[in-house]
Amino acid sequence: MEKVVILGTGPAGLTAAIYLARANMKPVVIEGTEPGGQLSLTTEVENFPGFIDGVMGPELIENMKKQAEKFGAEFRNGWVTGVDFSEKPYTLKVSGMDDMKTEALIISTGATAKMLNIPGExxxxxxxxxxxxxxxxxxxxxxxxxxxxxxxxxxxxxxxxxxxxxxxxxxxxxxxxxxxxxxxxxxxxxxxxxxxxxxxxxxxxxxxxxxxxxxxxxxxxxxxxxxxxxxxxxAIGHHPNTEFLADQIQTDETGYIEVVPGTTETNIPGVYACGDVQDKKYRQAITAAGTGCMAALDVEKYLEGNVVQDWSQNL
Structure with missing residues (x-):
């Protein structure tokens, strides 16, 4: 039984992990099929604040991960193949491991740029x-x-x-x-x-x-x-990585998760979305990180008002 699980390790998920770990929420982060997201494929990043000479995308991601680990975030290899939001705690089906149960969930699985799939691309x-x-x-x-x-x-x-x-x-x-x-x-x-x-x-x-x-x-x-x-x-479009949700959460017609304006709240209580999976307009590392911070604060507020049961006592 977990307090909060974060899906994805792009700038949104990692920022959420840093904030929640510092709040002693002990977040568990599922790394996903492409750890680091699109930044892991980027060579030099020059528009992320604080790096005068730029920073390599993979290096930025690795440093954010180490920062989250420093404060107590736990990272697990794997990816979620299905969810069950019908009752609390929510159930996550994760490849290569037993089902996980969690009181709160942050979805930061990102969006993938559509590619041409031609030689040399x-x-x-x-x-x-x-x-x-x-x-x-x-x-x-x-x-x-x-x-x-x-x-x-x-x-x-x-x-x-x-x-x-x-x-x-x-x-x-x-x-x-x-x-x-x-x-x-x-x-x-x-x-x-x-x-x-x-x-x-x-x-x-x-x-x-x-x-x-x-x-x-x-x-x-x-x-x-x-x-x-x-x-x-x-520039032929992006598709959000939401297939595993199987229509169990409210999305727009193109599959992007819809959130309450000004928050990261979805239509499922205790489930939040941040980063490119809910943003088809800006799609920047810095805006993703910003919504990751928002999601962490939203989760913290949610859990403060909801008693998290220690399910280990029932085993």
Whole structure:
């Protein structure tokens, strides 16, 4: 029987663990299938406060974990495959271990960027391939970049990248864009933005551990061509990691957990959500960490008003 279990070890889950451990709540953290979340795939982070010269993503995560452990947080390897919120204490089915019961739960399982699944993509993440223009745009000052996607987020990121890059080329597999009319117009009016429409990305090209181009196929002719570029930004959407909840918690139409505005409370008492699993707008390490703090404080307040039974006495 646990007081509180935290699912996920990105900046949201780790911040919640630090706060709850310092409050002597003895949180148990389930590391998940991708410990560290998206930051573990990021090379240099320059926009996290306090690091003048930047910090490597994995290093930032490791330091946050050590900080949580220092105050008494317990980390366990595994991932939750199912939950039962029908009665308290709540039950978690965890891979490779017995079911867990907990009075409170923080869900910080994050969201995963949708990828193209083409050759050269995954191995070049952090070496020129990115899924976050806000995070990495600064590194491409006065360079040419390609952005893949046709929705509002792709147009928005293209506009952002144009502040740094010398040229931004938008690649989309259709002639028609999914973006709203106003977002399309803004992109079309931007002199730094060019277009490669009705073309499908085929392969990421790299040389000396650095992206140099993107091979695309013309969907009309079937011919392939290489677009020279210093960076490739993939903007085809994210999906929240909420499948294991099996509709037992309130989400929006795309699967993001809905919380009471200004809090991390879900529709299930004692269950809280923080980080990208409930945030499809900002998706930054610092905003995730902020909501992790909020979740910890919400849990602390919840547990203070609810007597946590010592189930070991009943064994």
């Amino acid at each position: 995954k191995e070049n993440i952090g070496k020129g391939v990115s899924t976050c223009a806000t995070c990495d745009g600064f590194f491409f000052r006065d360079k040419k970049v390609v952005i893949i996607g046709g929705g509002d987020s792709a147009m928005e990121e293209a506009g952002f990248l144009s502040k740094f890059a010398s040229e931004v080329e938008i690649v989309h597999r259709r002639y028609e864009l999914r973006a709203s009319k106003i977002m399309q117009e803004r992109a079309q009016e931007n002199e730094k933005i060019s277009w490669s429409l009705n073309k499908t990305p085929v392969k990421v090209v790299s040389e000396n551990n650095k992206v140099t181009g993107l091979v695309v196929k013309n969907n009309e002719t079937g011919e392939e061509e290489a677009i020279q570029t210093d960076g490739i930004f993939i």
